[in-house]
Amino acid sequence: xxxxxxxxxxxxxxxxxxxxxxxxxxxxxxxxxxxxxxxxxxxxxxxxxxxxxxxxxxxxxxxxxxxxxxxxxxxxxxxxxxxxxxxxxxxxxxxxxxxxxxxxxxxxxxxxxxxxxxxxxxxxxxxxxxxxxxxxxxxxxxxxxxxxxxxxxxxxxxxxxxxxxxxxxxxxxxxxxxxxxxxxxxxxxxxxxxxxxxxxxxxxxxxxxxxxxxxxxxxxxxxxxxxxxxxxxxxxxxxxxxxxxxxxxxxxxxxxxxxxxxxxxxxxxxxxxxxxxxxxxxxxxxxxxxxxxxxxxxxxxxxxxxxxxxxxxxxxxxxxxxxxxxxxxxxxxxxxxxxxxxxxxxxxxxxxxxxxxxxxxxxxxxxxxxxxxxxxxxxxxxxxxxxxxxxxxxxxxxxxxxxxxxxxxxxxxxxxxxxxxxxxxxxxxxxxxxxxxxxxxxxxxxxxxxxxxxxxxxxxxxxxxxxxxxxxxxxxxx
Amino acid sequence: xxxxxxxxxxxxxxxxxxxxxxxxxxxxxxxxxxxxxxxxxxxxxxxxxxxxxxxxxxxxxxxxxxxxxxxxxxxxxxxxxxxxxxxxxxxxxxxxxxxxxxxxxxxxxxxxxxxxxxxxxxxxxxxxxxxxxxxxxxxxxxxxxxxxxxxxxxxxxxxxxxxxxxxxxxxxxxxxxxxxxxxxxxxxxxxxxxxxxxxxxxxxxxxxxxxxxxxxxxxxxxxxxxxxxxxxxxxxxxxxxxxxxxxxxxxxxxxxxxxxxxxxxxxxxxxxxxxxxxxxxxxxxxxxxxxxxxxxxxxxxxxxxxxxxxxxxxxxxxxxxxxxxxxxxxxxxxxxxxxxxxxxxxxxxxxxxxxxxxxxxxxxxxxxxxxxxxxxxxxxxxxxxxxxxxxxxxxxxxxxxxxxxxxxxxxxxxxxxxxxxxxxxxxxxxxxxxxxxxxxxxxxxxxxxxxxxxxxxxxxxxxxxxxxxxxxxxxxxx
Numbered sequence: 017x018x019x020x021x022x023x024x025x026x027x028x029x030x031x032x033x034x035x036x037x038x039x040x041x042x043x044x045x046x047x048x049x050x051x052x053x054x055x056x057x058x059x060x061x062x063x064x065x066x067x068x069x070x071x072x073x074x075x076x077x078x079x080x081x082x083x084x085x086x087x088x089x090x091x092x093x094x095x096x097x098x099x100x101x102x103x104x105x106x107x108x109x110x111x112x113x114x115x116x117x118x119x120x121x122x123x124x125x126x127x128x129x130x131x132x133x134x135x136x137x138x139x140x141x142x143x144x145x146x147x148x149x150x151x152x153x154x155x156x157x158x159x160x161x162x163x164x165x166x167x168x169x170x171x172x173x174x175x176x177x178x179x180x181x182x183x184x185x186x187x188x189x190x191x192x193x194x195x196x197x198x199x200x201x202x203x204x205x206x207x208x209x210x211x212x213x214x215x216x217x218x219x220x221x222x223x224x225x226x227x228x229x230x231x232x233x234x235x236x237x238x239x240x241x242x243x244x245x246x247x248x249x250x251x252x253x254x255x256x257x258x259x260x261x262x263x264x265x266x267x268x269x270x271x272x273x274x275x276x277x278x279x280x281x282x283x284x285x286x287x288x289x290x291x292x293x294x295x296x297x298x299x300x301x302x303x304x305x306x307x308x309x310x311x312x313x314x315x316x317x318x319x320x321x322x323x324x325x326x327x328x329x330x331x332x333x334x335x336x337x338x339x340x341x342x343x344x345x346x347x348x349x350x351x352x353x354x355x356x357x358x359x360x361x362x363x364x365x366x367x368x369x370x371x372x373x374x375x376x377x378x379x380x381x382x383x384x385x386x387x388x389x390x391x392x393x394x395x396x397x398x399x400x401x402x403x404x405x406x407x408x409x410x411x412x413x414x415x416x417x418x419x420x421x422x423x424x425x426x427x428x429x430x431x432x433x434x435x436x437x438x439x440x441x442x443x444x445x446x447x448x449x450x451x452x453x454x455x456x457x458x459x460x461x462x463x464x465x466x467x468x469x470x471x472x473x474x475x476x477x478x479x480x481x482x483x484x485x486x487x488x489x490x491x492x493x494x
Numbered sequence: 495x496x497x498x499x500x501x502x503x504x505x506x507x508x509x510x511x512x513x514x515x516x517x518x519x520x521x522x523x524x525x526x527x528x529x530x531x532x533x534x535x536x537x538x539x540x541x542x543x544x545x546x547x548x549x550x551x552x553x554x555x556x557x558x559x560x561x562x563x564x565x566x567x568x569x570x571x572x573x574x575x576x577x578x579x580x581x582x583x584x585x586x587x588x589x590x591x592x593x594x595x596x597x598x599x600x601x602x603x604x605x606x607x608x609x610x611x612x613x614x615x616x617x618x619x620x621x622x623x624x625x626x627x628x629x630x631x632x633x634x635x636x637x638x639x640x641x642x643x644x645x646x647x648x649x650x651x652x653x654x655x656x657x658x659x660x661x662x663x664x665x666x667x668x669x670x671x672x673x674x675x676x677x678x679x680x681x682x683x684x685x686x687x688x689x690x691x692x693x694x695x696x697x698x699x700x701x702x703x704x705x706x707x708x709x710x711x712x713x714x715x716x717x718x719x720x721x722x723x724x725x726x727x728x729x730x731x732x733x734x735x736x737x738x739x740x741x742x743x744x745x746x747x748x749x750x751x752x753x754x755x756x757x758x759x760x761x762x763x764x765x766x767x768x769x770x771x772x773x774x775x776x777x778x779x780x781x782x783x784x785x786x787x788x789x790x791x792x793x794x795x796x797x798x799x800x801x802x803x804x805x806x807x808x809x810x811x812x813x814x815x816x817x818x819x820x821x822x823x824x825x826x827x828x829x830x831x832x833x834x835x836x837x838x839x840x841x842x843x844x845x846x847x848x849x850x851x852x853x854x855x856x857x858x859x860x861x862x863x864x865x866x867x868x869x870x871x872x873x874x875x876x877x878x879x880x881x882x883x884x885x886x887x888x889x890x891x892x893x894x895x896x897x898x899x900x901x902x903x904x905x906x907x908x909x910x911x912x913x914x915x916x917x918x919x920x921x922x923x924x925x926x927x928x929x930x931x932x933x934x935x936x937x938x939x940x941x942x943x944x945x946x947x948x949x950x951x952x953x954x955x956x957x958x959x960x961x962x963x964x965x966x967x968x969x970x971x972x
Contacts, residue, residue: 031784032785035784035785072783072784073784075783075784076783076784076785079750079752079783079784079787080750080752080753080787080788081722081750081751081752081753081754081755081756082752082753094752094753094754095754096753096754096757127635128634129634131630131631131633131634132630134630134633136625136630136633139625140622140625143621143622143625144618144621144622147614147617147618147621152609152610152612152614153609154812155609155612155810155812155813156606156607156609156810156811156812157605157806157811157812158812191669191673191814191838191839192836192837192838193836194835194836194838195669195673195835195838198676198680198835202676202709202710205711206709224834224835224836227831227834228835231680231684231831231832232680233683244559272557272558272559273559274558274559274560274572275558275559275560275572275574276559276572276573276574277559278559279574305550305553305554305557306509306513306550306551306553306554306557307510307513307554309557309558310558328635332633332634333634333635333836334632334633334634334635334636334840334841334842335633335840336669336836336837336838336839336840336841337840353705353709354709356702356705357672357673357676357702357706358670358671358672358702358811358814359670359814360669360670360672360673360814360838361669361814361840362812362813362814362815362839362840362843363812363814364812364843365840365842365843413557
């Protein structure tokens, strides 16, 4: 007979106490397979609880399959006890990777932005407005390629400021460039019927994109750069039908691809069917001399360029919003095969961002940040003069970092180590090379130790002290 | 000689007018290759503008590669004119897919939720607090697997309410289940060294997951269901080493997999190395009788179950936040090879959601919604009694839809057409079958016309009128 000790004062409901008790007895074999359980009437009488309570406990056991019900006969224990594995264990996992705890006094990271000048006030207001009672539909699932309002805003921005030739329909909004590159890999695999499994990349390049391509089983052919960017002859010799480039401001070297090279690149793409150029326009908003370099996409008339942009540098990386402009042929493939993927961006965020762009705040923010970054950029170049002819600077006048090359016999590792001992964190260029081919650069000078010197998130005072400190540490050994 | 007509009153800056003018003349050949441009001093005198203005125009042309500078000689036009393609066209794209405009009076969609009871007020307040000045770090890039706060909150929720055996480190937060399934495909490809390219799925199933697997070149083996869920013998006979299941509430049939079948499934997974079970726990929060069915993951002691959950049904699909709990082995692969992918969820949203769970609002919201949905669920079952023995109902007591089967000679298409003519939208079950194999179900009855009847976003009054209307339309022809 079932002996169940109920605790009426317990937080656990009575039906659950009954359910748990019977479940445990079945699991440990106290109630063997095929045992007949008391009827709900009998058990409720025995336990002095309502019949509903017992009904509920039995129906839970039925749902989970611990007991079965035979018509006009009653409830029987199922065959479960002789199977292994029923344990709710709680083994804490080992901490796999201890976080780097070192705090540097001077961190020249090229990956950050100046967050202190983010337009918190405006964003907060727009966010509040988005949450107003009239916007309930913002809490339902939206269009898979992104909300139309935001796509309209982005298309207008791209046409006006980046000379991108696009309309609202071609734009896919996604949760960051990394996500869009993953989606693009899937699109390209289908567009090229798996025949184009080689992607060419500038070398050095944006290694995150490299890893994504490799993750999708693409073979990556690193292509050396000359002073105009990707070397077309090497590209033509490669087996690649897809190339990933950063023509407005090569990442990480800062080379601006001149119009002639751009046209050669477009010609390469038009020489065979199913060739595509991925134009990653990662930081073109920030140019400190003249106007932004017009996009490669805007001069493509064959529909070979896929344009990728992001709000991570222009606004904030925490927002996770990026976009791509697909040529007609790829867009049709997206529409047919991939539009079942749900959008990856919160609708409220899309709404706020659309209002932010349409209200003119984005343009104002860009102008403000351009001034702030230019001032830091100019100061940094000024400060670096202290090194005289021991260094060379490249990639200036745009983006959020400079390329700093030392004329010295010291290695990158040695300089990083010495700097680090004085709480200065430097970021070496060599990490941006696709491994096997470094140093295959056509630019000899990159055999010298070279660093990316980010300045976006450093105050002018810290910049001054940091460069002075770096100079003091290195001056006698360079 | 260069003749440039400047418009001092124009919105376009003077330097840009000069730049545009020269660029056009280079492009159309008026300024042929190797033409020497006037010095900046000469041109500034001729145009009566400052020398800085001309400097800026020339440096833009230099940057973009239209002209080149020869030391101690001057500026020369580059060879660009004879290359094709320089046109900024604006061809509007054809509208590829006209949107379905029909508005139904009664739409029994199984894909929506009741948004009117979303806790707007609380969400708005938490959102406002998240934007407070002390939270500036929320605008910098966060942890790639999701913010720790949110992972702590989710782990606690999963342990308490879903009997999931997990800790904070194993959780990956992503922008929706679709995204996480894409990430998982990449993880599994690496974990199994490409040897496991067959995934078994319940049939019928969640077709979005099917499309994602196919998109990643997986071969999908549909496995028929019996009344306990996926048929283990068929699974064992298949070539699959990975299986995608919905054990707590089979989608779309609503079958609860009993404990015996669960243990058989776990045994299958442990019979060969690199076997994995994907447990998609898509709507287990909503169970209207007894307590939620404990997860399959919680009784797995071999690290073979990948647990997938989402806030899309429990809270709102517009938020785009889902999570997966990886077994140790897969987590190590994630950490080593995929943690360079940036997070796909906005940090502000992660922060708000963490506060929402930790503050107890999520639990309260679930309890409230469970009551609301149960009431609609009960009413719908009550209303359907009007059909008498012409119908059968399955998958009740959980989720946000019922499975409604008609005993009739009419086909699904015929019933959908008739209903549609009376502004009733029905969703047929057959769309959830993996094409080739339907009707291979072990459950004979699914050859009858069967529909998924969603009720989440329909008011009780509309439910009453809708079912009454459906009955009137069908009663004489069933």
